[in-house]
Amino acid sequence: MRGIRFQILSKEDLDRIHWGTLHILEKVGVQVDSPTCRKLLNENGCEIDEKKRSAKIPSHLVEEAIRKKKSTITLAGRNPKYDARLDLKHSHMCANGNGAVAVDFDTGERRNSTKKDLIDSTTICDALPNVHVHWPMVSSTDMPPSVVHLHDLEASLNHTEKHVMYETGVTLEDAKNLTAMGYAAAGGEKEYRRRPITSCLQCTYAPLQHDAGVMDASLEFARSGVPLVFFCMPQPGATGPASLVGSVVVGNAEVLSALVMTQLSTPGAAVIYGLGIAPLDMRTTVRAGGSPEHAICSAMGTEMAHYYGMPSCVGVSGTAKEPGIQAAIETYTGCVGPLLAGADLMCGIGLLEDSSCLHLEQVVIDDEIVGAIARLIRGEWACDDTMALDIIEKVGIGNNYLAQKHTMQFLRTDHFMPSLMSRESEDNWSKTGKKTVKDTAREKVKKILAEHKVPSLPDDANRELTAIIDKVKKPLWGGESKVQ
Amino acid sequence: MEEIVTRLKDAVINYEMETIADLAKQVVDQGVDPLVAIEQGLAEGIKTVGERFGKGEIFLPELVMGAEAMKAALAVLEPAVPQGQHRATLGKVVIGTVQDDIHEIGKNLVSTMLSSNGFEVVDLGVNVPAADFLKKAGELKANILAMSALMTTTMPRMGEIITPLKKDNPSVKTLIGGAPVTDVYAKEIGADEYSGDASGAVDSAKNLVG
Numbered sequence: 001m002r003g004i005r006f007q008i009l010s011k012e013d014l015d016r017i018h019w020g021t022l023h024i025l026e027k028v029g030v031q032v033d034s035p036t037c038r039k040l041l042n043e044n045g046c047e048i049d050e051k052k053r054s055a056k057i058p059s060h061l062v063e064e065a066i067r068k069k070k071s072t073i074t075l076a077g078r079n080p081k082y083d084a085r086l087d088l089k090h091s092h093m094c095a096n097g098n099g100a101v102a103v104d105f106d107t108g109e110r111r112n113s114t115k116k117d118l119i120d121s122t123t124i125c126d127a128l129p130n131v132h133v134h135w136p137m138v139s140s141t142d143m144p145p146s147v148v149h150l151h152d153l154e155a156s157l158n159h160t161e162k163h164v165m166y167e168t169g170v171t172l173e174d175a176k177n178l179t180a181m182g183y184a185a186a187g188g189e190k191e192y193r194r195r196p197i198t199s200c201l202q203c204t205y206a207p208l209q210h211d212a213g214v215m216d217a218s219l220e221f222a223r224s225g226v227p228l229v230f231f232c233m234p235q236p237g238a239t240g241p242a243s244l245v246g247s248v249v250v251g252n253a254e255v256l257s258a259l260v261m262t263q264l265s266t267p268g269a270a271v272i273y274g275l276g277i278a279p280l281d282m283r284t285t286v287r288a289g290g291s292p293e294h295a296i297c298s299a300m301g302t303e304m305a306h307y308y309g310m311p312s313c314v315g316v317s318g319t320a321k322e323p324g325i326q327a328a329i330e331t332y333t334g335c336v337g338p339l340l341a342g343a344d345l346m347c348g349i350g351l352l353e354d355s356s357c358l359h360l361e362q363v364v365i366d367d368e369i370v371g372a373i374a375r376l377i378r379g380e381w382a383c384d385d386t387m388a389l390d391i392i393e394k395v396g397i398g399n400n401y402l403a404q405k406h407t408m409q410f411l412r413t414d415h416f417m418p419s420l421m422s423r424e425s426e427d428n429w430s431k432t433g434k435k436t437v438k439d440t441a442r443e444k445v446k447k448i449l450a451e452h453k454v455p456s457l458p459d460d461a462n463r464e465l466t467a468i469i470d471k472v473k474k475p476l477w478g479g480e481s482k483v484q
Numbered sequence: 485m486e487e488i489v490t491r492l493k494d495a496v497i498n499y500e501m502e503t504i505a506d507l508a509k510q511v512v513d514q515g516v517d518p519l520v521a522i523e524q525g526l527a528e529g530i531k532t533v534g535e536r537f538g539k540g541e542i543f544l545p546e547l548v549m550g551a552e553a554m555k556a557a558l559a560v561l562e563p564a565v566p567q568g569q570h571r572a573t574l575g576k577v578v579i580g581t582v583q584d585d586i587h588e589i590g591k592n593l594v595s596t597m598l599s600s601n602g603f604e605v606v607d608l609g610v611n612v613p614a615a616d617f618l619k620k621a622g623e624l625k626a627n628i629l630a631m632s633a634l635m636t637t638t639m640p641r642m643g644e645i646i647t648p649l650k651k652d653n654p655s656v657k658t659l660i661g662g663a664p665v666t667d668v669y670a671k672e673i674g675a676d677e678y679s680g681d682a683s684g685a686v687d688s689a690k691n692l693v694g
C-alpha cells in the first residue's frame with residue numbers, strides 16, 4: 001500500500017508537542033518500576049527518586065535516543081515474499097491480537113478461545129492479500145497456563161509464512177523463551193538477526209509509567225535483535241487528558257522514555273513508535289476502539305512518529321458485538337484516518353469487543369474493507385500510460401473502450417474487485433439466495449480452511465520449539481490452576 | 485431532616501468536591517449527629533448520582549466527582565462518629581487486581597460503583613499477591629472479596645485465592661470480573677458471583693449480602 005497523505009498537525013504543532021513532551025519528561029518524569037532500568041537511567045544522568053520509583057529524563061538523552069534509532073525496519077516473513085518493509089513510505093496491515101474469547105464458527109457459541117481458533121485464524125490471515133503481518137489473534141486458553149503464549153507463537157509460526165508479532169513478552173523469562181523460539185524457527189540466531197521473523201509489542205502504562213516486567217523483557221528483546229513496538233494507550237478523560245492532543249503528549253512521553261532506555265541499553269535497536277489512544281465511552285465505560293477519536297489520534301501518532309523518523313504502529317478495535325454494520329463502520333473509520341496519514345503498521349483485523357473476541361467472518365470482512373481503503377489511498381498520477389492519449393485517439397469519438405488491451409491492463413491495477421460485496425443485479429441476487437456480506441464471508445472462510453495449505457516449519461525447528469515449551473511448562477499442580 | 489443535611493446531600497449531587505469539606509465541618513460544629521449526616525446526606529446523595537449514571541443520564545466523570553465529593557466529606561464526618569457506633573453500609577468489599585496484572589480502569593470503576601451504591605470499599609490496588617488478598621479479607625472482616633483479572637495469564641490467580649479462602653474464611657463471598665472472564669469460568673473456579681460490567685457488579689454484590 002502506498003499512501004496519499006493528509007495532514008492533521010502542522011509543523012508548528014509537531015514542534016510544540018515535542019517540546020511539551022520534553023518538558024514533561026524533565027519536570028514530571030516517568031515511573032520506572034524496574035530497578036535495572038532505574039539503574040541504567042541513573043548512570044546516564046537522570047534524576048531518580050527511589051521511593052517514588054520515578055525518573056526525570058533530561059532532553060539531551062531523548063535527542064540522543066532519537067539519533068540512534070532505526071528509521072527503516074523490516075519485519076521479515078518466513079517466506080521473504082511477505083517481508084514488510086516499514087520505510088515511512090508504505091502502509092501495512094496487521095491482524096488484531098490476543099483476544100481471549102471467540103464465537104465458535106460452527107455453533108455460534110461465545111466461549112474462551114482455543115489453540116484451534118488460533119490455527120484457523122492464522123491460516124486465514126496467511127491467505128488474505130491485505131494482511132501483511134500476523135499477530136496471534138487469540139490466546140490458546142486450552143493449553144497449560146504457563147505456556148499459553150508459547151503455544152500461541154508455535155501455532156502462528158507453523159500456520160503462516162508472514163511475519164509474526166506478539167505481545168506476550170511480559171517478563172524477562174518470557175522474553176528469553178519467545179526469543180529462543182524465534183531463533184529456532186529462523187534457523188539460528190545469526191539467521192534471525194539478519195531477518196527477524198518475529199517482533200514484540202510492549203505496552204507502556206498510562207499515565208507516565210513503565211511496568212517492571214515489560215521493560216526488563218524489552219531490554220532483553222533489544223539485546224537479542226527482536227524488533228520492538230512501544231505502544232502507549234492513554235485513554236482521553238481517564239488515563240490521559242480529555243483533549244486528544246493532551247493525551248498524545250502523555251503517550252509521546254511514554255514512548256520516548258521507553259526509547260531512551262532501549263537505546264541506552266542497545267544502541268541502534270529496532271523500535272517502532274506505537275500509539276493507541278482511544279477514549280473510554282463515558283456512559284458505558286467501554287474503551288471506544290472503533291471511534292473517530294481513536295482514528296484521529298492514530299493519525300497524529302503517525303505524524304509524531306514520522307517527525308522523529310520512526311515507523312508507526314497504530315490500531316483499530318471495534319466495539320461491535322457481532323459482524324455487521326457497526327463492525328464495518330468501525331473498521332472503516334478506524335483504518336481510513338490513520339492510513340491516509342501514512343500509518344506504517346496498522347493493527348486491527350478481525351477482533352470485536354475492543355480486541356477481545358474473534359469472529360472468523362470478521363477477519364475476511366476486514367480484509368475486504370482494507371482492500372477498498374488501499375485503493376482509495378493508493379494515489380493517482382498522470383503519465384503517458386494513465387493519460388492514454390494514444391488510446392483515446394485510437395478509439396475516437398463515440399466508440400467504447402471495451403476491446404482495448406489497455407482496458408484489461410488497467411482493470412487489474414486500477415479497479416478494486418470486491419470478493420464479498422454483491423455487485424450483481426437485484427434479480428440475480430434474489431435468485432442466488434439474497435446473500436449478505438456475512439454469508440459470503442462464511443463461504444470464503446470455509447473455502448480458505450478447506451483449500452489453503454501453509455508449509456509448516458522444518459521438523460528440526462519444530463522439535464526445538466516443542467523442547468522449549470516442554471522445558472517451560474509447569475506441572476498443573478505446581479501451584480497452577482487451569483485457564484479454561 | 486435538618487436543612488444542613490439536605491445541603492450535604494445536594495453538595496454530593498452537584499459534585500461540590502472543593503467546598504463540601506467545609507460544609508461537613510459546619511455539620512459537626514452545629515452538633516448534628518454525624519451518622520445521620522452520613523446516612524441521610526452523603527449516602528442518599530451518592531445514591532442519586534449512581535442511579536443517574538446507571539440510567540445513562542450523566543457521564544462517568546460526573547459519577548467520579550460525586551464519589552470524590554462524598555469521600556471528602558466522609559474524611560471529616562467519620563472521625564466525629566462516636567466510638568462504638570458504625571455507619572450502616574450494605575457490606576464491606578475488599579477489591580484488587582491480581583498479581584502480575586496492572587489493568588486498573590475496570591477495577592476502579594467497579595469500586596466507584598460499589599461505593600456509590602452503599603458498600604464500603606477497600607481498594608488494594610493492582611498487582612496484588614494472593615497472600616495480601618487473603619490477609620486483608622480476614623483482617624478487615626470483609627463480606628466480599630472482589631478480584632479483577634484482564635489477562636488469560638493472570639486469570640488463574642483468582643482460583644488460587646478462592647480455594648484457600650473457602651477453606652480458611654468460608655464466610656467471605658467472592659466476586660470476580662475482567663474482560664476475559666466468563667460466567668462458565670467463574671463457576672469452574674468456584675467464585676460466588678461474576679459480572680461483566682460495573683453496574684452488574686452492584687447487583688451481584690447485593691445478591692451476595694442480601
Ligand code: B12
Binds near residue numbers: 214589636660683
Ligand atoms: C487499556 C489496556 C491496557 C492499559 C491499562 C491501563 C490501566 N491503567 O489500567 C495498559 C496499556 C497499561 C495495558 C498493558 C498491558 N496489556 Co492491556 N489492555 C487494555 C485494554 C485495551 C482495555 C482495558 C480497559 O481498561 N478497558 C476498559 C475497562 C472499563 O473495562 P474492563 O477492564 O474490562 O472492566 C469492566 C469489566 O470487565 C468489569 N470488571 C473488571 N474488573 C472487574 C472486577 C470485578 C470484581 C467485577 C465484578 C467486574 C469487573 O467491569 C468493568 C467496568 O464495566 C484491553 C482490551 C480490552 N478491551 O479489554 C487490553 C488487554 C487486557 N491487554 C492485554 C495485554 C496483553 C497487555 C500487556 C501484557 C501488553 C504488553 N506486552 O505490554 C500489558 C500488561 C502488563 C501487565 N503486567 O499487566 C491483552 C490481554 C490478552 C490476553 N489474552 O490475556 C488485552 C485483552 C488486549 C489484547 N487483545 O491484546 N493494557
